[in-house]
Amino acid sequence: MSEGEKLIPINIEDEMKSAYIDYSMSVIVSRALPDVRDGLKPVHRRVLYGMYDLGVNSRSAHKKSARIVGEVLGKYHPHGDTSVYDAMVRMAQEWSMRYLLVDGQGNFGSVDGDSPAAMRYTEARMRKISEEMLADIDKETVDFQLNFDDTLQEPTVMPTKIPTLLINGASGIAVGMATNMAPHNLREVIDGTLAYIDNPEIEIDELINYIKAPDFPTGGIIYGMEGVREAFKTGRGRVVMRAKVGFEEVNGREAIIVTEIPYQVNKANMIKHTADLVNDKKIEGISNIRDESDRNGMRVVYELKRDAVPNVVLNTLYKYTQLQSSFSVNNIALVKGRPQMLNVKDLIHYFVEHRHEVVIRRAQYDLRKAEERAHILEGLIIASDNIDEVIKIIRASKDGDQARSSLIERFKLSEIQARAIVEMRLRQLTGLEQDKLRGEYEEIMKLITYLKELLASEEMRMQVIKDELADMREKYGDERRSQIEYSGGDVSIEDLIADESVVITISHAGYIKRTSLSEYKTQNRGGVGQKSAGTRDQDFLEHLFVATNHQYLMYFTQKGKCYWMRVYEIPEGTKTSKGRAIQNLINIESDDKVKAFICTQDLKNEEYINSHYVIMATKKGQVKKTSLEQYSRPRQNGINAITIKEDDELIQAKLTTGNSQVLLAVKSGKMVRFEEEKTRPMGRTASGVRGITLADDKDEVIGMISIDKDHVAESQILVVTENGYGKRTRLVEEDGVDVYRITNRGGKGVKTLNITEKTGALIAINNVTDADDLMIINKSGLTIRMMVSDLRVMGRATQGVRLINIKGSDSIAAVTKVLREDEEVLEELEGSEELEGSEELEGSTGLEGDVENGTAIEAPEDTEE
Numbered sequence: 001m002s003e004g005e006k007l008i009p010i011n012i013e014d015e016m017k018s019a020y021i022d023y024s025m026s027v028i029v030s031r032a033l034p035d036v037r038d039g040l041k042p043v044h045r046r047v048l049y050g051m052y053d054l055g056v057n058s059r060s061a062h063k064k065s066a067r068i069v070g071e072v073l074g075k076y077h078p079h080g081d082t083s084v085y086d087a088m089v090r091m092a093q094e095w096s097m098r099y100l101l102v103d104g105q106g107n108f109g110s111v112d113g114d115s116p117a118a119m120r121y122t123e124a125r126m127r128k129i130s131e132e133m134l135a136d137i138d139k140e141t142v143d144f145q146l147n148f149d150d151t152l153q154e155p156t157v158m159p160t161k162i163p164t165l166l167i168n169g170a171s172g173i174a175v176g177m178a179t180n181m182a183p184h185n186l187r188e189v190i191d192g193t194l195a196y197i198d199n200p201e202i203e204i205d206e207l208i209n210y211i212k213a214p215d216f217p218t219g220g221i222i223y224g225m226e227g228v229r230e231a232f233k234t235g236r237g238r239v240v241m242r243a244k245v246g247f248e249e250v251n252g253r254e255a256i257i258v259t260e261i262p263y264q265v266n267k268a269n270m271i272k273h274t275a276d277l278v279n280d281k282k283i284e285g286i287s288n289i290r291d292e293s294d295r296n297g298m299r300v301v302y303e304l305k306r307d308a309v310p311n312v313v314l315n316t317l318y319k320y321t322q323l324q325s326s327f328s329v330n331n332i333a334l335v336k337g338r339p340q341m342l343n344v345k346d347l348i349h350y351f352v353e354h355r356h357e358v359v360i361r362r363a364q365y366d367l368r369k370a371e372e373r374a375h376i377l378e379g380l381i382i383a384s385d386n387i388d389e390v391i392k393i394i395r396a397s398k399d400g401d402q403a404r405s406s407l408i409e410r411f412k413l414s415e416i417q418a419r420a421i422v423e424m425r426l427r428q429l430t431g432l433e434q435d436k437l438r439g440e441y442e443e444i445m446k447l448i449t450y451l452k453e454l455l456a457s458e459e460m461r462m463q464v465i466k467d468e469l470a471d472m473r474e475k476y477g478d479e480r481r482s483q484i485e486y487s488g489g490d491v492s493i494e495d496l497i498a499d500e501s502v503v504i505t506i507s508h509a510g511y512i513k514r515t516s517l518s519e520y521k522t523q524n525r526g527g528v529g530q531k532s533a534g535t536r537d538q539d540f541l542e543h544l545f546v547a548t549n550h551q552y553l554m555y556f557t558q559k560g561k562c563y564w565m566r567v568y569e570i571p572e573g574t575k576t577s578k579g580r581a582i583q584n585l586i587n588i589e590s591d592d593k594v595k596a597f598i599c600t601q602d603l604k605n606e607e608y609i610n611s612h613y614v615i616m617a618t619k620k621g622q623v624k625k626t627s628l629e630q631y632s633r634p635r636q637n638g639i640n641a642i643t644i645k646e647d648d649e650l651i652q653a654k655l656t657t658g659n660s661q662v663l664l665a666v667k668s669g670k671m672v673r674f675e676e677e678k679t680r681p682m683g684r685t686a687s688g689v690r691g692i693t694l695a696d697d698k699d700e701v702i703g704m705i706s707i708d709k710d711h712v713a714e715s716q717i718l719v720v721t722e723n724g725y726g727k728r729t730r731l732v733e734e735d736g737v738d739v740y741r742i743t744n745r746g747g748k749g750v751k752t753l754n755i756t757e758k759t760g761a762l763i764a765i766n767n768v769t770d771a772d773d774l775m776i777i778n779k780s781g782l783t784i785r786m787m788v789s790d791l792r793v794m795g796r797a798t799q800g801v802r803l804i805n806i807k808g809s810d811s812i813a814a815v816t817k818v819l820r821e822d823e824e825v826l827e828e829l830e831g832s833e834e835l836e837g838s839e840e841l842e843g844s845t846g847l848e849g850d851v852e853n854g855t856a857i858e859a860p861e862d863t864e865e
Contacts, residue, residue: 033332034179034333046076053071062124097217136159139365166347269322283321284308289302333347335350377441509581512585554598560640563588616642621664660708664749692745720762752796754799774788
């Protein structure tokens with residue numbers, strides 16, 4: 001041991017503790033966590049400052065990445081070159097950063113996880129938005145510190161004009177803590193920041209109106225808002241992300257097409273993992289997976305087997321693969337050098353606070369420089385006013401120092417002013433230059449006045465911040481990439497969707513859509529109708545249903561299963577669009593079809609579900625009554641509503657209060673009417689009891705209606721045949737005599753319409769009033785809407801009147817009624833020229849041309865009774 005040295009024994013446990021604490025503090029403060037003010041970690045800040053030093057801005061040529069990395073390593077970042085290059089590469093990857101900070105040239109990797117080329121091959125430069133982060137850095141707006149070897153100065157923070165931490169997010173693992181911050185849309189963030197500046201007391205619930213949710217660079221869908229709200233309010237939350245998918249027919253088969261994937265998902269790994277699951281039979285129904293992505297965008301094709309149900313396969317993919325993944329928000333950032341958990345309002349607050357300080361320091365710097373320049377200009381103006389004397393003094397002086405002293409003494413100038421006069425060029429003696437001096441002095445004095453006002457007024461400074469933010473929004477703002485899908489259990493979507501009436505149509509091949517009711521027209525009886533939904537070859541519209549957006553729609557299939565959906569979840573389409581295949585929306589079996597719908601209110605309301613019943617009828621005449629409570633807990637794959645016997649199928653389901661009469665009509669023209677109490681409530685799996693006895697094997701039930709006992713007296717029955725004949729009949733005569741007598745269930749029934757070859761078989765039965773409109777759809781897709789009041793009331797056994805002209809082999813596919821809601825609008829229409837002009841359209845003559853040209857009149861908005 002050398003002389004003068006001595007050993008100090010230290011407890012190894014204490015030494016390890018202190019060394020590890022030093023290390024962990026270094027990682028937390030100087031490596032892994034971003035600063036709340038500029039949103040950058042030291043390595044990113046040093047990369048940008050190194051590029052600024054090199055002059056590699058957005059207007060200069062690209063420079064080799066190795067040159068930039070060398071600059072940053074040698075001057076500011078004493079770590080490995082990989083850490084610097086990797087950080088720079090990430091700032092140039094459009095799938096990693098929402099707003100790119102580096103403009104890369106060459107291979108910077110891919111979303112499949114391919115490595116970027118070595119730094120000797122790639123080139124880079126700053127992006128325009130990065131320059132905004134460094135704007136005014138040379139105006140003493142931020143503090144500088146010595147670099148690792150104390151030879152150079154580097155900034156401790158950037159004077160950024162944009163809230164980088166919110167728009168680009170950050171992720172990092174420190175010691176004992178980590179951060180994972182989501183990127184957001186710049187336009188939304190700036191709107192939220194402006195709202196905060198206007199009202200610093202703003203609540204986070206109000207901020208959510210501006211900053212709706214994270215906005216990921218890879219797009220995708222944010223599924224549900226609960227996690228987003230939690231993250232905004234507390235700084236921690238779980239944001240569920242889903243891939244953006246569509247359904248297409250590829251090579252004659254259904255296929256799931258993925259065009260956007262969740263953030264931070266490696267596409268190649270995702271496809272490999274899915275293929276492994278398919279091979280291991282964990283996922284059924286996929287025959288082939290292809291990655292068809294190219295320079296035009298992402299496209300991953302999951303080709304399905306012929307018997308696969310697309311919606312079921314998609315839900316399985318969401319469950320087992322990264323088509324659905326989550327982003328765990330953990331907003332930890334450095335505030336005044338200390339790690340802190342921050343909510344969205346805190347993030348905005350600290351950014352605005354930092355920006356305010358930058359504006360003050362910039363104004364102080366500009367004021368100082370302006371005052372220095374004004375001082376020199378005052379001296380130059382004095383010199384130009386006494387130019388002959390100044391020249392004389394300078395010429396008489398032995399050297400520059402004597403000339404300065406003489407000028408100071410003669411004109412009471414400062415040292416700086418005297419030096420400026422001595423160094424003045426001869427061209428500044430021209431008259432024009434002297435005018436320029438005075439003009440510049442006036443401008444500088446105005447600037448000094450403005451800067452002093454700015455430094456004295458916080459309101460003015462905040463206005464400057466707002467103006468600069470608005471400018472950033474104008475320059476760099478773009479549309480949101482990640483869609484927000486408010487999941488079924490999320491009530492907030494109801495505030496966004498108007499509870500208006502819609503028409504739901506389902507075609508024979510099972511395509512469904514909802515359309516605003518106002519798209520349909522009213523016509524007079526005997527019309528040919530107007531073209532409705534576009535359907536495939538050999539397809540026609542089979543069901544038409546009117547509901548409101550907020551209601552719950554229960555689907556009953558012919559196999560006796562029940563599914564559940566909110567009306568607003570049904571895809572919207574125009575009157576002429578085809579709609580979406582129903583099996584893509586609910587997990588219905590490929591050989592099953594939806595036959596009946598029930599619209600209900602809230603299924604969690606116990607009083608409501610216990611006081612209502614579902615009555616079902618099958619084609620072979622069975623009926624069954626079950627409490628609505630049995631259907632209030634639907635499952636993803638549907639629930640059994642009724643056990644269907646062989647060769648039978650469910651045809652109708654109705655919601656009742658237990659106090660009604662049931663009417664069943666058959667194809668052969670008979671109808672039975674019995675009390676609802678005659679069928680006792682049964683369980684979900686029961687198959688029911690006989691409702692009507694059929695005439696023969698070819699006969700079948702075509703419809704069922706239920707009428708509340710309190711409304712029997714005013715009820716009218718409308719029946720329609722497949723060849724377009726129909727009639728309106730009272731249920732009870734005005735003198736109280738039953739037109740259709742009440743019988744026991746299971747009887748053969750009484751005649752409701754005289755069926756002949758001309759009329760064709762009975763196809764529809766409805767209970768109607770004068771206030772109803774009738775909608776009739778042909779198998780060819782034509783629709784006609786008419787007023788029920790146009791049809792006179794007839795006897796029970798008559799043949800009826802022609803409702804619609806049937807062309808060729810066409811026939812009626814579906815009949816439904818809608819209720820006119822606004823009588824005043826109707827009265828206004830009746831007085832208008834439009835309605836008067838349509839009088840001549842009555843009957844079939846010449847109607848087709850008029851309807852084709854769109855002269856059919858518009859109906860007021862309706863809703864289902």
